[in-house]
Amino acid sequence: MTTTNATLTSTSTAESTHGQEQGHEEVAHAPGAPQRYGGAIPAVAPLRDQAAPPSASERAYDEVARAPEDDVQTPTSGASSGPGATRFAHDASLGELEEGNRRFRLGDTGVSVRKIQQALFELNFRPIEITSTYDQMTMDRVADYQAQRKVGNGKGELDSATFKQIEHELDMASYAHAAQHAPPGIHDTPKGTDAKDVPVMLSETTLLDNDAKAEANAVLNPKHGGTVGAFDDKGYEKELETELTETINAHAKTAHARQHHHDHGETFSMKDLAKVGNAAKGECDKVFGSWATGAKMVAGTNLVDRYESDTAKQKKESEPDRLSDARYRARYFMNTESVFANLDQAHNADRTRGPEKAIIDRVIDRVAKAHEADLLLITATWSASTDAKTGQIHIQRLSDNGGDENADRDTLWEKFGTLIHEYVHSLAHPKWNTWKATKKGPDSQGAHTLTEGVTELLTHIVISQINTKDPNLRKQVLQGVSDDGSEPDLSRDDAYTDARLRAETFVGVIGINNLYAAYFLGKTELAGE
Amino acid sequence: MHTPTSDCSAAIAGFASGDPAQFRPLPATCTLAEVSATLKSLDTETRGVLGEGDHTMQLRWFSSAAIPQILVWLDATGHVVRLDADMPPIGSVDGYIKALGQPEQRLDYKWRSSTLANGELVWLGRGVSTVGAPNGQGLIRAGVFVPASLADYRAKLRFVDANVED
Numbered sequence: 001m002t003t004t005n006a007t008l009t010s011t012s013t014a015e016s017t018h019g020q021e022q023g024h025e026e027v028a029h030a031p032g033a034p035q036r037y038g039g040a041i042p043a044v045a046p047l048r049d050q051a052a053p054p055s056a057s058e059r060a061y062d063e064v065a066r067a068p069e070d071d072v073q074t075p076t077s078g079a080s081s082g083p084g085a086t087r088f089a090h091d092a093s094l095g096e097l098e099e100g101n102r103r104f105r106l107g108d109t110g111v112s113v114r115k116i117q118q119a120l121f122e123l124n125f126r127p128i129e130i131t132s133t134y135d136q137m138t139m140d141r142v143a144d145y146q147a148q149r150k151v152g153n154g155k156g157e158l159d160s161a162t163f164k165q166i167e168h169e170l171d172m173a174s175y176a177h178a179a180q181h182a183p184p185g186i187h188d189t190p191k192g193t194d195a196k197d198v199p200v201m202l203s204e205t206t207l208l209d210n211d212a213k214a215e216a217n218a219v220l221n222p223k224h225g226g227t228v229g230a231f232d233d234k235g236y237e238k239e240l241e242t243e244l245t246e247t248i249n250a251h252a253k254t255a256h257a258r259q260h261h262h263d264h265g266e267t268f269s270m271k272d273l274a275k276v277g278n279a280a281k282g283e284c285d286k287v288f289g290s291w292a293t294g295a296k297m298v299a300g301t302n303l304v305d306r307y308e309s310d311t312a313k314q315k316k317e318s319e320p321d322r323l324s325d326a327r328y329r330a331r332y333f334m335n336t337e338s339v340f341a342n343l344d345q346a347h348n349a350d351r352t353r354g355p356e357k358a359i360i361d362r363v364i365d366r367v368a369k370a371h372e373a374d375l376l377l378i379t380a381t382w383s384a385s386t387d388a389k390t391g392q393i394h395i396q397r398l399s400d401n402g403g404d405e406n407a408d409r410d411t412l413w414e415k416f417g418t419l420i421h422e423y424v425h426s427l428a429h430p431k432w433n434t435w436k437a438t439k440k441g442p443d444s445q446g447a448h449t450l451t452e453g454v455t456e457l458l459t460h461i462v463i464s465q466i467n468t469k470d471p472n473l474r475k476q477v478l479q480g481v482s483d484d485g486s487e488p489d490l491s492r493d494d495a496y497t498d499a500r501l502r503a504e505t506f507v508g509v510i511g512i513n514n515l516y517a518a519y520f521l522g523k524t525e526l527a528g529e
Numbered sequence: 530m531h532t533p534t535s536d537c538s539a540a541i542a543g544f545a546s547g548d549p550a551q552f553r554p555l556p557a558t559c560t561l562a563e564v565s566a567t568l569k570s571l572d573t574e575t576r577g578v579l580g581e582g583d584h585t586m587q588l589r590w591f592s593s594a595a596i597p598q599i600l601v602w603l604d605a606t607g608h609v610v611r612l613d614a615d616m617p618p619i620g621s622v623d624g625y626i627k628a629l630g631q632p633e634q635r636l637d638y639k640w641r642s643s644t645l646a647n648g649e650l651v652w653l654g655r656g657v658s659t660v661g662a663p664n665g666q667g668l669i670r671a672g673v674f675v676p677a678s679l680a681d682y683r684a685k686l687r688f689v690d691a692n693v694e695d
Contacts, residue, residue, distance in 0.1 A: 294576070301573040301590045301598065312616060313641065316662035316669055321643040328642035389691045390588060390600065390615075391575030426575070430583045433691075 086501050087170055087508040088115060090219065097163050104158035108134040111215045111509065116158060118206065118511045119166050120145065122178060130206045134158075172464035175512045176287050178204065179461065201291065204513035205526050216509045216528035219502060220439065221446035229348045236347045237359045240334075243343060244367045247333050252374035258381040261398040262307050268397045268412070270299035272479050273419075276412060277303055277393070279476035280419035284427075287462050291520035292427040295391055297419075306394035310380040326368040326375035334360065335444045336452070338498050384418045386425035388433045393422045408481050413488035416477045421459040421495070428455070431522030435529050445499075449506065453499030454519060456492070457507070460500065463490045537563040537609075544612050544673045545593035547619040549628035554656045557675045559609040561589060564601050568593055577602055579611065580685040586610070595619055611686055613658075613672030620668045622650065622661035629655055634679060640669060640690050653682060 088094045093112035096102045104113060114132040121128050125141040139156030145166070146152035152162035208216065261267070277297035285293050297303040314322065334340045343349070349356045368375060384395040395418065399408055432450075439446035467473065468490065474483050507515050510527055518527035537559035543551040545568055568591035577588030579602055587603040596618065602611040626632070629652050638648035638660050649670075651658045656676040660669050674686045 295574055298571065298573040298590075301571045302575050313669070316616070316664055316666060317641070317643075318663040321641065321663050324643045325641055387691060389578045389689065391577065430578045430585055433578075434583050 086504045087119075088167060089501070089505045089508075091115065091508075094163065097158065098160055098167075100160040104134050106134055106136065106139055111211050113138070114209075114212055115508050116142075116163075116166070118508070119170055121206065122174070122512060123166065123169060132209065132211060172461050175461045175507075176465045178512050179287050179291065179516055201521060202517055202523070205517045205523070206511055206514060208510060208514070208526065208528060212509055213528040216506060217446070219506045219509060220449050220528075231349055231353065231355055232347045233355065233359070234347075236343070236349060236356075237363060239343055239347075240340070240359065240363045241367060243339050244330060244334060244363060245371070247337055247339065248330065248367065248371050248374055248378070251333075251378045252371070255374065255377045255381040258307070258396060258398050259377060262381075262396075266399045267305075268399055268415075270303060270305060270397055273395060273397055273415060274299040274303050275479060276416050276477050277395075277419040277423065279473055280416055281423050283466050283473075284420055284423050284462050287465055288424075288427065288458070288516075288520065291516050292429075294423055294426040297393065297423075302390070302392050304392060304394055305397050306382065306384060307380050307396055307398070309394055310382075314376055314380065322376060323368060323372060325379060326372040327364055329375045329379050330364045330368045330371075334364065336448050336496075336499070341445075341498075384422050386422045388425070388428065388430075391426045393419070393426065395419065395422065405481055406484075409478060409484070409486075410489070412477050412479070412481060413490060416488075417459070417463065417490050417492050417495075420462050421455060421492075424455050424458045424462070428519055429522035431524055432519050435518075435524040435527075445502070449499050449502045452496040453501075453503035454506070454515065456496040456500040457503040458519070459492065459495075463492070466490065538567050540673065541567040541609075541612065545596060545599060547593075547595035547617060547671075549620065549625045549657065549659075552629070552655065552657055552673055554654075555609065555612070555673050555675050557608060557610075560607060561601070561603060561609070564589070564591060564609060564612075568599060568601075571598070579689075580683065580687050581689055582684040584685050611672055611674040611688070613670060613688055615670055617668050617671045620659070620671055622659065622668070625650065625657070625659050625671075629657060636683075636687075638690070649687075651679075651682065653677060653679060658682075658687070 088098075091112050093102070093110065094115065097104065097112075104116065109132055111132060113134045114130055116134075117128055117130045117132075117138055120126075120138070120141050121130060123145070125145050128137055128141045129135070131138075141156075142152075142158055142162065143154055143156035146154045146156070146162055149162075149165050151165045152159050274297045281294065281297060295302055314325070317325070344351065344356075351357060351360060381396065381398075384393065386393050395415065399411055436447055436450035439450060468488050477488075506527075510518075514523075514526040517523040518525075518529075536553070536556050540553040540555045540559065541564055543553045544555075571590040571592055573590035575588045575590075577586040577600070578584065579586050584604075587607075589601040589603065591599045591601055593599060596614045598614060600611075600613050600615070601609055602613070604610050632650035633653050634649075634651040635647035636649040636651060638645045640648070640660070640663075643663070645660065645663055648663075649658055649660045654676055656674045657672070658674070659671040661667075662669050670688060670690075672688060674682070677686055
């Protein structure tokens with residue numbers, strides 16, 4: 001058994017036979033040198049730049065990258081819907097592998113191979129170099145894996161059964177375990193410590209080559225991975241307007257109900273919510289505390305009532321500002337709700353192109369004007385938010401349920417989940433926030449994935465570690481509401497699901513520790529910048 | 530040489546009054562201890578981001594009789610570089626101009642989903658900035674900072690509003 005805690009230090013024989021001396025770019029894993037952040041001088045050429053024709057897996061990767069119709073949120077080729085499948089979604093080569101139509105063998109190359117190497121590294125099958133080439137070292141580690149897990153043929157070729165086992169193992173709990181490799185508090189973000197001062201936090205990261213960066217960006221924003229066909233504009237504008245109006249009406253219904261609760265005093269106290277928030281902080285710190293910790297939540301200062309703070313600001317707006325806010329929320333829906341992505345697909349619409357952009361702008365303008373009041377109310381009653389500049393968390397303290405204790409219990413657990421999400425937002429490094437803002441644009445799926453998808457993924461990682469039977473936790477969350485001992489629903493199934501799934505596929509490319517280093521420490525080059 | 534505590538206290542107390550006529554330039558050497566001696570602590574510490582250069586700061590939360598929340602921005606050396614208030618309950622753009630004269634700069638200010646053209650009034654030499662509410666009713670932000678050049682103010686001391694993350 002050769003599973004070890006060894007880090008990436010060995011020289012790959014494959015590297016010396018794959019012409020890296022042709023290297024001329026920024027890929028940073030030199031033969032014989034660690035592939036970690038801050039590693040050795042670049043010396044490896046992009047495999048697809050080399051003279052040899054691409055392998056089957058490379059071709060498949062290229063096809064994936066070019067296919068605009070592919071929905072990155074859908075697991076490939078009927079892959080299971082488990083977390084591992086999500087991680088490897090949108091990869092034709094791995095889809096074929098999973099279905100048993102191909103194997104990865106010595107000499108195969110491409111980003112799909114890289115994902116497997118990254119996965120083995122995270123599963124602690126080392127030493128392994130992340131070269132995007134299925135080299136002898138990779139064969140050896142796969143053979144180790146097969147022997148230890150009693151799966152596959154034991155010879156190091158990656159087959160369907162071995163792949164499925166790897167998929168299965170890479171779950172939220174494994175990501176949580178990966179986050180906890182250093183003692184809590186080693187990196188204390190509020191004190192402004194730079195990541196270079198805590199090299200232990202970067203020891204599990206791996207450098208991205210150009211292909212991996214391209215793949216990471218394609219995952220973030222699938223349409224940017226290739227060319228969309230001719231725009232079919234017939235009916236597009238009308239369908240867009242109908243869908244947007246229906247979306248707003250559905251959200252407005254909830255918003256009006258929330259406003260009603262607030263106006264009738266059906267609210268939790270902010271002090272009680274601060275206790276829930278600090279329970280959420282405690283659970284987050286257990287998992288991510290070695291990467292970053294955030295502020296204790298204090299009612300009325302860094303934890304405030306979103307409805308009250310937002311309506312106070314709306315009262316200071318001029319009419320053009322109000323319309324601008326309404327447009328913002330309408331565009332937010334269009335950028336984040338899957339119904340609009342589906343509509344784009346059906347019409348071959350690429351929002352970065354002039355004709356589509358003009359239609360979208362017209363629709364948003366019309367709908368925002370027609371539904372301005374509802375859009376503003378939707379924003380004011382939005383469940384929660386975090387101010388990236390001050391760390392202030394805004395949350396609805398509405399009980400939603402008019403004093404029904406059973407319902408209040410559910411609502412408090414829901415707020416607990418929401419406050420985990422918001423607290424995780426507050427841990428994002430300023431450099432991460434700056435980088436993700438660059439992904440905004442006419443088609444801002446990428447920004448949404450980095451903003452909400454990644455944050456929600458981290459939220460799920462925290463939740464995977466929570467012992468909901470812990471009496472102290474239950475007391476903190478439920479407070480004045482009687483505890484009937486029931487299992488809370490922390491699934492958050494309706495919270496940014498599409499973006500979260502994209503974020504997990506993103507992790508499949510860059511690796512979970514790269515995500516942590518980018519998100520918490522601002523090492524955004526490790527996420528594809 | 531350490532600036533006498535009284536200069537810091539006067540600057541801090543001046544801002545806390547909410548009355549621009551009481552504002553004094555914030556010395557570069559003020560510390561948290563001097564703030565704590567003058568204002569009521571809200572026992573809250575967060576990480577803040579200041580300036581167009583996204584400088585990470587330590588942010589402490591205080592209050593005064595006139596302003597319920599005063600944000601105190603401390604740099605890596607522990608010095609106070611800015612005090613400000615979001616949605617201060619008192620003050621007006623006219624009041625600031627009457628007390629301080631015409632501003633040296635008027636900068637576009639991003640707020641929520643809008644850009645307020647020339648919305649931020651800045652007195653660089655006095656170390657004061659404010660943003661009037663777009664509907665003309667009061668202020669949406671007011672602050673004092675260590676007097677600086679325009680470039681330094683923009684890069685390191687300006688509060689840049691961010692659309693909140695949902």
